[in-house]
Amino acid sequence: MREEGLDSNAPGLTGDDDEANSGPAPSGYGQIPDEPVDVDVTAVDPSLADPEHVAEVVAPQREIRTAEGAPLMRMEHVTMKFGGLVALDDVSFDIKRGEILGLIGPNGAGKTTCFNTMTGVYRPTEGQVVFDGRVLGKLKRNEITRAGIARTFQNIRLFNEMTALENVAVGTDARHKTSVPGALFRTTRHRDEERDAIDRGMALLEFVGIGERATEKAKNLPYGDQRRLEIARALATEPKLLCLDEPAAGFNPAEKSALMDLIRKIRDDGYTVLLIEHDMRLVMGVTDRIVVLEFGRMIAEGLPDEIRDNEQVIAAYLGVPDDESA
Numbered sequence: 001m002r003e004e005g006l007d008s009n010a011p012g013l014t015g016d017d018d019e020a021n022s023g024p025a026p027s028g029y030g031q032i033p034d035e036p037v038d039v040d041v042t043a044v045d046p047s048l049a050d051p052e053h054v055a056e057v058v059a060p061q062r063e064i065r066t067a068e069g070a071p072l073m074r075m076e077h078v079t080m081k082f083g084g085l086v087a088l089d090d091v092s093f094d095i096k097r098g099e100i101l102g103l104i105g106p107n108g109a110g111k112t113t114c115f116n117t118m119t120g121v122y123r124p125t126e127g128q129v130v131f132d133g134r135v136l137g138k139l140k141r142n143e144i145t146r147a148g149i150a151r152t153f154q155n156i157r158l159f160n161e162m163t164a165l166e167n168v169a170v171g172t173d174a175r176h177k178t179s180v181p182g183a184l185f186r187t188t189r190h191r192d193e194e195r196d197a198i199d200r201g202m203a204l205l206e207f208v209g210i211g212e213r214a215t216e217k218a219k220n221l222p223y224g225d226q227r228r229l230e231i232a233r234a235l236a237t238e239p240k241l242l243c244l245d246e247p248a249a250g251f252n253p254a255e256k257s258a259l260m261d262l263i264r265k266i267r268d269d270g271y272t273v274l275l276i277e278h279d280m281r282l283v284m285g286v287t288d289r290i291v292v293l294e295f296g297r298m299i300a301e302g303l304p305d306e307i308r309d310n311e312q313v314i315a316a317y318l319g320v321p322d323d324e325s326a
């Protein structure tokens with residue numbers, strides 16, 4: 001007999017398929033330089049111990065709250081083909097400002113492809129992605145980062161030999177305006193930006209709950225803290241949209257619960273969040289709305305309660321019982 005609604009114990013609905021987290025540092029990740037950044041932790045502002053001040057530093061662009069509810073990103077009839085394979089088939093939906101949108105679907109449904117068209121990795125074969133009024137297909141990857149889209153990866157990608165603070169500080173680099181000569185000659189602007197990178201980096205580490213680990217190398221952090229560090233680094237680019245790709249992969253229930261709190265805190269601080277996640281309990285518990293893909297098509301869109309009880313979604317995940325498919 002079929003179970004009522006979606007259940008995180010159902011096959012394929014858990015995050016147990018996590019891959020190794022020790023991959024090499026990424027290449028071509030936004031504006032991140034190859035060399036470690038020299039940071040002086042003793043220069044950190046003591047006022048960062050104050051959570052309210054931390055929140056102010058973390059989300060300086062609070063005006064994004066004012067337009068809450070209006071579309072921030074629009075997928076407009078997006079089709080993505082790889083040779084003969086149609087990974088996305090005429091997919092259209094909005095991500096509204098200030099919401100946590102869940103993107104779910106069985107394995108191979110097209111979630112990551114969707115993510116990649118939204119973050120500039122792929123250009124859609126047909127249709128377009130519009131972010132904050134701009135068509136993404138015309139922007140380069142670094143321009144997309146500057147436009148306000150940041151992401152984390154299924155497989156953690158950190159600079160393992162750099163400290164936690166350095167990892168976050170390089171994320172702030174995407175916003176810096178110093179020219180190469182300015183950096184070489186250490187102009188006042190360059191020094192101000194370095195100082196800002198350290199202060200904001202520390203604030204972000206506090207915000208995600210790992211401030212006390214600022215001087216530890218990324219490779220020595222516990223797995224859960226590495227995931228938090230990835231989120232902090234993405235936030236360092238001051239995104240309007242934060243895309244999280246299976247952030248709970250490999251987490252135990254207590255870590256998942258803490259992650260849900262963090263994702264809500266990020267949303268409450270004025271960011272918009274897109275979440276791909278296999279763990280249904282987490283998705284149902286934290287998202288404001290959910291979009292469901294199956295075989296590259298969007299089969300449902302709605303509130304978590306609506307999605308939980310949607311027959312088509314349940315069938316997509318659990319398969320239609322033999323006696324109903326005849």
Ligand SMILES: Nc1ncnc2c1ncn2[C@@H]1O[C@H](COP(=O)(O)OP(=O)(O)OP(=O)(O)O)[C@@H](O)[C@H]1O
Nearest residue numbers: 082085086087105106107108109110111112113114
């Ligand atoms: N670069 C690519 N080249 C060819 N086929 C691809 C490529 N990327 C994805 N695909 C195919 O597109 C389909 C959708 O894949 P995608 O990774 O987007 O699904 P998914 O929903 O993210 O799956 P999972 O939950 O397993 O990560 C799959 O059939 C996949 O094999």
